[in-house]
Amino acid sequence: MADGAKGKTAGSVLARVPKATFRAHIADGLRAAILNGDIEPGAQLVETVLADQFGVSRGPLREAMRQLIDEGLLIAVPYTGTHVVGLSVDDVREIYSMRVTLEIFAFEQIWARRDQSFRQGLVARLDALTACIDAEDDAASIVAELQLHGFVYEATGHKLLIRTWDSIRGRLQLYWAAHHRAHGIRGPRRDGHDRYVAMALSDDFDALKSEITDHMARGGRQTEEFLRGREARAVQGS
Amino acid sequence: MADGAKGKTAGSVLARVPKATFRAHIADGLRAAILNGDIEPGAQLVETVLADQFGVSRGPLREAMRQLIDEGLLIAVPYTGTHVVGLSVDDVREIYSMRVTLEIFAFEQIWARRDQSFRQGLVARLDALTACIDAEDDAASIVAELQLHGFVYEATGHKLLIRTWDSIRGRLQLYWAAHHRAHGIRGPRRDGHDRYVAMALSDDFDALKSEITDHMARGGRQTEEFLRGREARAVQGS
């Protein structure tokens, strides 16, 4: 609609001024604290305490919490309390089974449209992930792996799919982060993702499908085993 | 208070006491108003006005609005305004393409576990839908169709999948409701769903898959055409 836009020199790089609104800022901070493990799964969150901690009133904090509830990281019961979501084997199974379907769907969407920039982007993110793994930086590896997979979703341009991925990513990161804190090294080995990317750039869609299925099965199994061990320990410790 | 109710005969059916909290109540009311067409797509929502209208303060209303934003029914830009989401052809394409994938996934999950109660539930919802169509009650038909498909998702017990369906259902209902208001009769004919259910109860998974694909293609095309006509009219009218 008549944007006129004459100049606007290089709009892309400097578009990120703080942009205001506490809500988003707080939500980011809280999310980071949860995924970082500063607040552990199952812990109760009290609005007044957090409000003080963030130095804001309860209003914006409330809205931030509600956003995290929608992301599936928090659970609230009225007039009673709000807790960080707990870790459960069932959830992991659901997340990984869903990822298989969604990721294959993503590749269906983009398969015929894979261009140079897609290939380059994918390889770049694989390199970044590999670098993090080689540097043995687990936290960075988790982020890099999420970005590798996230790039595929983004590339489809399918807004609804991206939304859905966003709603899963948080929980996935929560599990990985917990795994990382417990065992140190977590991520799949390098070659796992090498094969994944190779298939993604190949012309054999069926091979990619089974690679995704295997990839997820491996990841899911690994995470499940970690959780089962954790549960066993919890029972023992109680 | 302290109802003490030792008896509580039949705990399952009466679990739904009002349960308090304005937020949910307002969210329901607002959602209904939007889907009903009382507030039309693209319209601006002003917090103060709605707060008066609902007879509550801006606090709870704000949270209800934020919930609808997460459901994809509203769009807010900070300090500026909140609008009901507009109707777009791209969105419809995305929704229907996603539905194909999700619904096939749902049947994959439940295929081997289809028991008597599943079959009965499915048929019951088909009958309900058929009755609404025969009665030419479009509004009820829309709800019934959503419940038919929703039943499949629910039956999987896959919480994440159900969540995802919930996040799509609102938008889908928005489009159908708009279509209904514009053209009166909207829904696919009876036999479309008859075949769908027949396949869902058969033992031929591949046949079901193609039926779902066709089913969605028909629905998507129909909705798309409606939207294109609407856009053309809008351009003409402007």
Added chain:
DNA sequence: ACGGCTCACATTGTCAACAATCGACTGTCT
């Protein structure tokens, strides 16, 4: 000693007032 009741505390839900920001209008300068 056990079950039920009451009461106080902790926490969330709700409200009305205040501040920050955006968009458009208007008046002025070139």
Added chain:
DNA sequence: AGACAGTCGATTGTTGACAATGTGAGCCGT
């Protein structure tokens, strides 16, 4: 006449106080 700066109204963002609700401890009666 055109463009820019300043200002005004509208709307959302934020705040602190107050009300409703759920939970657990302690008390009383049996």
